Amino acid sequence: MxxxxxxxxxxxxxxxxxxxxxxxxxxxxxRLWSRRGSETLEAVLTNAQIVLSAISMKGVRDVASQVQSLxxxxxxxxxxxTKGLDPQTTCTPSQIWQTAFPNHAVVVLSGPNLSKEIQQSxxxxxxxxxxxxxxxxxxxxxxxxxxxxxxxxxxxxxxxLGGTLKNIIAIAAGVCDGLHLGTNAKAALVTRxxxxxxxxxxxxxxxxxxxxxxxxxxxxxxxxxxxxSRNYQVGYQMAQGQTLTETLANLPGTxxxxxxxxxxxxxxxxxxxxxxxxEEVYRLLKGEVxxxxxxxxxxLRDIKPEYDY
Numbered sequence: 001m002x003x004x005x006x007x008x009x010x011x012x013x014x015x016x017x018x019x020x021x022x023x024x025x026x027x028x029x030x031r032l033w034s035r036r037g038s039e040t041l042e043a044v045l046t047n048a049q050i051v052l053s054a055i056s057m058k059g060v061r062d063v064a065s066q067v068q069s070l071x072x073x074x075x076x077x078x079x080x081x082t083k084g085l086d087p088q089t090t091c092t093p094s095q096i097w098q099t100a101f102p103n104h105a106v107v108v109l110s111g112p113n114l115s116k117e118i119q120q121s122x123x124x125x126x127x128x129x130x131x132x133x134x135x136x137x138x139x140x141x142x143x144x145x146x147x148x149x150x151x152x153x154x155x156x157x158x159x160x161l162g163g164t165l166k167n168i169i170a171i172a173a174g175v176c177d178g179l180h181l182g183t184n185a186k187a188a189l190v191t192r193x194x195x196x197x198x199x200x201x202x203x204x205x206x207x208x209x210x211x212x213x214x215x216x217x218x219x220x221x222x223x224x225x226x227x228x229s230r231n232y233q234v235g236y237q238m239a240q241g242q243t244l245t246e247t248l249a250n251l252p253g254t255x256x257x258x259x260x261x262x263x264x265x266x267x268x269x270x271x272x273x274x275x276x277x278x279e280e281v282y283r284l285l286k287g288e289v290x291x292x293x294x295x296x297x298x299x300l301r302d303i304k305p306e307y308d309y
Contacts, residue, residue, distance in 0.1 A: 004028050005142055008048035010063060012037060013253060014115035015081060016054035022118070022143050035059075042070050050077050050142060052109070053097065056254045057084030060093050064100040072101065077135045079128070081109040083163040084256040085263040092160050105135030108156040109143075110163035110215040112222035114229065121147050127215045129153035129160070151214065158210030161201045166220040167257030168264065169193030170231035171281050173224035175291045177232075178239025185295075189277070190224050196275050200264065203273055231257035238284065239291040258285060276301060 005028045009020045012034035024030045033044040045051065045067065055063055060082055072078075078101055082093040091099075098106045111126030118124055126143075128150055130136040136152045144150040153159050169190065176186045197220070198211045210216060223229040227236070234255045237247040248255065265282045268275050280294040289297070 005049045005138075006047050007031070007050045007052065007142060008033065008044045009052050009054060010041075010044075010067075011054035011056075011082075013054065013056075014119070015113075016052075018113075018115045018118040019052060019054060019081060019109075019143065022145060022148050026142065026145060028142055041066055045070055045072065048072070048076060050079060050139065052079040052081060053093065054081045057082055057086065057093065057256055057259060058254075060084075060096050061086060061088075064096050068100045072104065074103065076101075077105045077107060077138060079107045079109055079139055080160070082256075083110065083160075083167060083260075085164060085260050087259060087263050090263050090267055092157070092164065094156055094160050105130055105132040106156070107132075107136050107139045108160040109139065110159050110219065112214060112218040114222060114226055116228050118148065123147050123149075125149040125151065125214055125218070127151050127153050127159050127213065129156040129158075129215075131156060153210065153213070153215070155207045155210045157204055158201055158206030159213075159215040161204055161206050162197065162211055162213070162216035163219050164256070164260055165197040165200055165264070166193075166216070166223055167231040167255070168261045168278050168281050169197070169220060170223035170229050171235040171255075171257050171261070171285075172277055174229075174232040174235025174237075175239045175284070175294065176235075178236040179291055179295070181295070186224070190220060193224075193277050194220060196277050200268075200273060200275065203271060230255040234258065235281075235291075244285055244287070257281075261285060 007023045007028050007030045009016050009032045012032050020030050020032050031044045078097045080093040094106050094108050107128050107130040109128050113126050128136045128139045140150045140152050230251050234247050261282050283289045284294045
C-alpha cells in the first residue's frame with residue numbers, strides 16, 4: 001500500500017464491519033465507532049482522512065450533528081453507505097451530510113452488497129459517486145480489492161436513490177415469492193419496479209442510466225432474489241401470514257424499506273408521482289390490504305402502453 005489512509009467507520013453493524021474489513025485488508029488505518037462501543041466519537045474521528053457512515057437512517061441526522069460539533073479537517077472526505085430517506089425532512093443521507101459539511105466532498109457508496117456474502121469473501125462490486133471526482137477516486141482506492149470491485153460515478157443522487165428505492169420493490173418481491181406466484185410474476189414485478197424507481201429518480205434530478213447500473217438494477221436484482229435481504233424477508237414473512245410487527249421483531253437489523261416507503265408516499269402525494277407498486281406495499285405495511293389483495297390491485301389497473309413517451 002503506497003498511501004495508507006486513516007479511515008473512521010461510523011456504525012459497527014454487519015455493513016460497517018464489512019467495509020472496515022475491506023479497508024483494513026488494503027493496509028489502511030481503520031477505526032470503528034458504535035454507540036455501544038468503548039471508544040468515543042471524538043477519538044475515532046481524530047485525524048481521519050475519510051469518514052464513512054454506515055449507521056441506520058434514523059440515526060444519521062443526530063450523528064452528523066455530533067460529528068459537526070467536533071470540527072473535521074477541511075480535507076476530510078465524508079462517505080455515506082446508508083440507504084433510506086429521513087422521515088422528517090425527506091432528505092437522503094448524502095443531503096444531510098452535505099448540509100452539515102457544505103465545504104467538504106461527500107461520496108455515496110451503494111451497490112448489490114449483501115453483507116453476509118462480503119464477510120464470506122465472495123466476489124462483489126459497488127459504486128462510489130460524488131460531484132467531486134477526486135473524492136470518489138480516493139474512496140475507490142481505499143476499498144477496491146480482487147474480491148470487491150469498486151466503480152466511480154458522477155451521479156450521486158441516482159446512485160443513492162437506486163440503493164434506497166429498491167428496498168420497497170424487494171418487499172414486494174418477497175410477497176411474490178411468499179405467495180408462490182412464479183417466475184413470470186416476479187420478472188414483471190421487478191421490471192415495473194425499476195420503471196417506478198426511474199420515475200422517482202428523475203423527479204429528484206437523477207440520471208436515468210444510473211438506474212440501469214450496479215446501484216440500481218444490480219442492487220434490485222440482489223435484494224429481490226435473496227433471502228439474506230431483510231426487506232425481501234419483510235414481504236416474504238407477511239405473505240406467509242405474519243404481521244409486520246412480528247416480522248420486524250425477528251429480523252437481524254433494520255429493514256430500511258419500511259420507513260422509505262412511508263416517506264416516499266408523502267413525496268409522491270405532494271408531487272403527484274405515479275408509484276403504484278409503492279402504494280400497494282404501503283397499504284400492505286399499514287394493514288389496509290392482504291398480500292393477495294395488493295397483488296390483485298396491481299393486476300387490475302387500467303391497461304396502458306409500457307412506456308409514456
